Amino acid sequence: MKTMKAAVFVEPGRIVLGEKPVPTVGAEEVLLKVNTTTICGTDVHILKGEYPVEPGLIVGHEPVGIIDQIGPGVAGYRVGQRVIVGAITPCGQCNFCLDGHQAQCGGKPMGGWRFGNTIDGCQAEYVLVPHAIANLAPVPDELTDEEVLMCPDIMSTGFSGAENGQIKIGDVVAIFAQGPIGLCATAGAKLKGATLIIAVDGIEERLKMSKRLGADAVVNYKETEPVKAILDLTNGRGVDVAIEALGTQGTFESCLRVLRPGGVLSSLGVYSGKLSLPADAFAAGLGDHKIVTTLCPGGKERMRRLMNVVASGRVDLKPLVTHRFTLDQIEEAYYLFANQRDGVLKVAITP
């Protein structure tokens, strides 16, 4: 049996470089030779045991690769083609997909998230892509692997915070947390036509990046109380859309406290435990507020659009890749990324 190297979840606290069999291709599947991939904040939740997955699972859900083998029933692709696949791999055919909720494919919450969750992921030499026709998105020749590396998850998720927040031209938007996803939400708010974008974080390098990607004002919560700062910046009016990109009670609540009546709280964070709504910040439930949540949109059409954005030059996410490792160095990469050492934003991993 042919084997390959892969990042394998063993137990909480341990993701190790292991050997796994190269997968056998079945119907509707494609085997991808992984060119470049990355580590996501969600993988760190898995590493820490905060999001449970089966021991022995290969982690990772952001592949750029080359088609190596094509299974029965997959038309329209050729061996050797360079493609990306979204972190979310919908079937494209179930009622939930056809209703526009690809991330909830099959009707289970987060059902479309398969890579590195319910099936082996892509921090490996090879990855098996399910529902290949719905998910393989060819990469235009002029774009490099690193240029499209943010499309499968970070860019798709961050932009969706702006899109589902239904930002209108001329809106005032606040984004709480400027990790990679929050930064992409900032870039998305700019693309959607917001004219005052306020980014909140506690790390100066990240706030610098926020400005580069479209923030008009930044608030370092370690120096200034962000709710007051945002209300001051908006003359007490509050924001039209508040985007939550961390997943804590504090940031969720701050979003509500800066939201004008009738505004939208667009939530991207992954919460654990209990989330509570303080009645005063929620206008006792009578403020016409909307709260929307989104899991990363996937599927090949989403990926095609995101690569169009990259190709257009309207957003430059290349500076988000701050560090590079080979797959052999994956444990070192996890250590750096999980502990946010050395100003890391995203790492590129090459098998």
Ligand SMILES: [Zn+2]
């Ligand atoms: Zn992710």
Ligand SMILES: [Zn+2]
């Ligand atoms: Zn489906």
